[in-house]
Amino acid sequence: MTDRSAATRRIASFEIDLTRYLNPDGSLTAEPPAFARDREQARAMYALMVRTRLFDKKAVALQRTGQLGTYAAVLGQEAIGVAIGHALAAEDIFIPAYREYAAQFARGVPLHAILQYWGGDERGMAYPEGTPSHHDFPLSVPIATHVPHAIGVAYAIRLKQERRVVLASCGDGATSKGDWYEAISSARIWNLPIVFLVSNNGWAISMPSHRQTGAATFAQKGLAGGLHSEQVDGNDVIATRAVLAAAIERARNGEGPSLVEALTYRLHDHTTADDARRYRPEAEVTAAWERCPVKRYKAYLETAGFWSADDEAALIADATAAAEAAAQAFVATAPQAPEAIFDHLYATLPKSMEWQREEVRNRGPIGGGH
Numbered sequence: 475m476t477d478r479s480a481a482t483r484r485i486a487s488f489e490i491d492l493t494r495y496l497n498p499d500g501s502l503t504a505e506p507p508a509f510a511r512d513r514e515q516a517r518a519m520y521a522l523m524v525r526t527r528l529f530d531k532k533a534v535a536l537q538r539t540g541q542l543g544t545y546a547a548v549l550g551q552e553a554i555g556v557a558i559g560h561a562l563a564a565e566d567i568f569i570p571a572y573r574e575y576a577a578q579f580a581r582g583v584p585l586h587a588i589l590q591y592w593g594g595d596e597r598g599m600a601y602p603e604g605t606p607s608h609h610d611f612p613l614s615v616p617i618a619t620h621v622p623h624a625i626g627v628a629y630a631i632r633l634k635q636e637r638r639v640v641l642a643s644c645g646d647g648a649t650s651k652g653d654w655y656e657a658i659s660s661a662r663i664w665n666l667p668i669v670f671l672v673s674n675n676g677w678a679i680s681m682p683s684h685r686q687t688g689a690a691t692f693a694q695k696g697l698a699g700g701l702h703s704e705q706v707d708g709n710d711v712i713a714t715r716a717v718l719a720a721a722i723e724r725a726r727n728g729e730g731p732s733l734v735e736a737l738t739y740r741l742h743d744h745t746t747a748d749d750a751r752r753y754r755p756e757a758e759v760t761a762a763w764e765r766c767p768v769k770r771y772k773a774y775l776e777t778a779g780f781w782s783a784d785d786e787a788a789l790i791a792d793a794t795a796a797a798e799a800a801a802q803a804f805v806a807t808a809p810q811a812p813e814a815i816f817d818h819l820y821a822t823l824p825k826s827m828e829w830q831r832e833e834v835r836n837r838g839p840i841g842g843g844h
């Protein structure tokens with residue numbers, strides 16, 4: 475065999491950065507950004523995180539008591555939605571997967587609308603006018619199919635020369651799909667104002683992340699498309715907001731797309747239709763609770779003098795009441811006409827669908843509180 479080393483030159487090499495401000499015990503690794511030193515902003519982020527956690531608990535309880543369809547819990551991943559909600563500007567466009575409820579709440583989606591969606595009622599995705607959510611996308615349960623759509627939106631923004639940014643979120647499993655790679659590939663070629671957020675929560679249902687890719691990180695998948703790519707501790711709301719805000723700013727300034735891999739952990743089952751005990755070691759879950767984003771951020775706030783026991787009691791009471799009110803609003807919603815699913819999908823119903831619409835109409839109501 476000939477030695478070809480003399481003929482070989484290295485033409486590319488790469489590094490992936492990981493950002494973390496908060497250790498799991500809430501202590502700081504570095505001086506935090508200005509927003510985390512601002513009492514009001516820092517408190518608002520915590521309130522949203524706790525509200526989301528209590529909403530989530532209520533949603534699971536509704537499903538367990540037969541009042542809600544399958545629901546995807548966000549337990550353990552709340553910081554990511556909070557960071558998205560606080561990093562995006564009102565005019566930006568959020569194109570979510572299905573676990574980033576906190577971001578949707580921040581942008582004006584009412585809590586009960588999310589329950590409505592998981593109750594099989596598409597009206598929950600008609601977000602209120604006059605809120606930033608109005609121009610956002612509905613949840614995407616089909617994995618990664620919304621990511622090329624996000625490219626289309628970002629392309630339109632560039633064409634119209636608007637200073638808006640698209641943020642598309644998905645899980646680690648979604649990065650295995652062809653449509654996801656197609657989007658990554660187009661983003662840089664067209665220099666689109668887009669940020670891809672990949673929540674690496676350790677699992678894609680029963681498939682662990684380390685079997686999802688042979689690569690050391692999911693972030694480096696973005697490098698293949700020429701994207702600015704990095705990791706962040708997704709259980710550290712300060713770091714996640716800071717990294718996303720920087721990526722959004724680059725996109726807004728025409729400096730190209732980014733991929734952010736947020737390291738987190740799904741503390742709940744995949745959905746209420748799943749039983750993770752069948753495939754996931756209990757010890758892994760116990761260890762992950764030590765990295766809980768709520769506990770960590772609360773410790774930071776307390777040390778900073780931004781949070782007291784009275785604040786906590788008031789927030790828990792308020793967030794519990796909000797979750798309860800959402801549940802009641804959902805349960806009280808009259809079901810929509812069964813044929814409404816056709817009306818939501820088509821402006822003009824194709825002739826070939828008319829008999830299907832009739833058949834569904836005769837079947838009885840769907841959605842609403844039941």
Ligand SMILES: Cc1ncc(C[n+]2csc(CCOP(=O)(O)OP(=O)(O)O)c2C)c(N)n1
Pocket residue numbers: 573615616617618644645646647648649673675677678679740744
């Ligand atoms: C196109 C498509 N294929 C398969 C499924 C079934 N499915 C639902 S969730 C899921 C795993 C998704 O894992 P990941 O992207 O890591 O997101 P996570 O649920 O962990 O947040 C799969 C395969 C689906 N919803 N859509």
